[in-house]
Amino acid sequence: MRILKSTQKNIISQAVKILKAGGLVIYPTETCYGAGVDATNPVAVNKILAYKTFRQGKPMSIAVADIKMAAKYVKLNPTAKNLYQKFLPGPLTVISAGKHQVAPGVESSTGTLGIRIPNYSLILKILKSFGKPITATSANVSYKPRPYSIKQLLKYTSQKQQTLIDLFIDAGTLPKRPASTIVDTTLDDPLILRQGKLLPPRGERSYHPGxxxxxxxxxxxxxxxxxxxxxxxxxxxxxxxxxxxxxxxxxxxxxxxxxxxxxxxxxxxxxxxxxxxxxxxxxxxxxxxxxxxxxxxxxxxxxxxxxxxxxxxxxxxxxxxxxxxxxxxxxxxxxxxxxxxxxxxxxxxxxxxxxxxxxxxx
CATH class of the missing domain: 3.40.50.300 (P-loop containing nucleotide triphosphate hydrolases)
Incomplete structure (x- = not known):
């Protein structure tokens, strides 16, 4: 695992080079450290699935640079566009009907796809330079705490999992903020699946005779x-x-x-x-x-x-x-x-x- 400071001059080109090669990059966001691979590359997606371990068919969101890039991968209805305009970039995952342009295992089994536009300048620059989406799952392995530092990540990952990481972009210890809010916009009304900080909430059985x-x-x-x-x-x-x-x-x-x-x-x-x-x-x-x-x-x-x-x-x-x-x-x-x-x-x-x-x- 290679570790580079987020302030290093060539960090963007190094990250893009690794992503193009199908590598796994751990990167900072406004919530916690995320794990990113080329979301359109099946080999790269299999690599992150191996890193995360017990995914059990759970879909993964993707990070994009802007709404224009998002529209290449999901169908944006008026509800979704309204959320993009009001809250993105920011800690919000917007779920829409996918266009099936990502690798298997990224979209849900029903064909929906979550989109993140991180409110983190460095990551947006990497995404724009890369020109494609990367996965936006948190960098913790399944059932372990979300990592806010490289020390925490190393504590809760095995040596085998660490060998799967090609690059860790080290921005120091991140503030401990809640996970992103997840909103499904495939219905007429937005449906909040996970409440974060951003949005307000909207065998044979035996019976007691009663x-x-x-x-x-x-x-x-x-x-x-x-x-x-x-x-x-x-x-x-x-x-x-x-x-x-x-x-x-x-x-x-x-x-x-x-x-x-x-x-x-x-x-x-x-x-x-x-x-x-x-x-x-x-x-x-x-x-x-x-x-x-x-x-x-x-x-x-x-x-x-x-x-x-x-x-x-x-x-x-x-x-x-x-x-x-x-x-x-x-x-x-x-x-x-x-x-x-x-x-x-x-x-x-x-x-x-x-x-x-x-x-x-x-």
Whole structure:
């Protein structure tokens, strides 16, 4: 691995030379260090996939110099163009329908492609000189922290992975900033898949015979009761609630009960437009995260890949999924791999407007 300072005079020509040869370049951005190869070169893309290791079919975004270059690789609708004009360059990934001009493994399985225009002068100059997009994935290997320095990168990569790196552009230790916001513009309205700093949010199962609640408060109380029942399990495995029911049945009210049990002060609302919302909790000196997911607006199961749900399935973490019947198979696959405790909750309207019949079990 060759290391060059970002201030070195010939850094642009050196980086372009390596990219043209199919090499892997670690480069600084306004968020963290990224890993870049020629996104149109299948051999180069295979190299970065080998470096990242456990990608499991996840797509990769690409970095481009400007909207003109972006238009060569994706179909830009008015929603996407509006985001480009308002927020790019900057920490925003805009997903559009791809034109299939990149190497296999870069676009998603549904043919969409994320575009980044980094707000980093050196990288924009490299992109303009190279004339083609490079991958814009973070430089960490799968399931390791995003790197903000060469020291951190070396700490969390093996010797074998380090030999895959051809050039590290060293800009020192970068400020620890959030990852980019990811917005899908393939629908009429922008759909936020990952909330960053930039944009505001928008086998056979057995069932409990069921209970009837007569108010939203009782539904919330049931959620707290179930949380208390499984609290000890939570210390050694993640806890997953699959919430199933029609619109207005009480899925969000159930999630509010989880938040209340965890002593969250934030108002728990259904994350319909942000898809996922994350809360830190500290209950009796036990710390973890409550992940609230709403899959109603997901158009393709592949969009789950962008949410990186695997990272949330850890002991002490609670995951509640509204409209879980829409994505049950991939979520169950993730949860079983993490040895999560799974509770399926089915909610239906009873004989009165406030009455709910609730069954739950594995």
């Amino acid at each position: 209970v009837v609640t007569h108010s939203p408060q009782e539904t919330s109380q049931l959620a707290q009761t179930l949380m208390l029942k499984h609290w000890n399990n939570l210390q050694k495995q993640p806890l997953l609630f699959l919430l199933i029911g029609d619109l207005g049945s009480g899925k969000t009210q159930f999630a509010k009960g989880i938040g209340k049990f965890l002593k969250l002060t934030a108002n728990i609302n259904s994350p319909t437009y942000t898809i996922v919302k994350e809360y830190d909790y500290d209950r009796h000196q036990i710390k973890g995260k409550f992940i609230h997911l709403d899959t109603w607006r997901l158009q393709h199961l592949a969009e789950l890949d962008m949410l990186n749900l695997q990272a949330h399935f850890k002991p002490k973490n609670i995951i509640a999924v509204e409209w879980a019947d829409r994505t049950v198979d991939p979520i169950l696959k993730i949860s079983r791999a993490a040895r999560a405790k799974i509770i399926t909750v089915k909610i239906s309207v009873g004989s009165s407007p406030t009455q709910r019949r609730i069954t739950f079990g594995r």
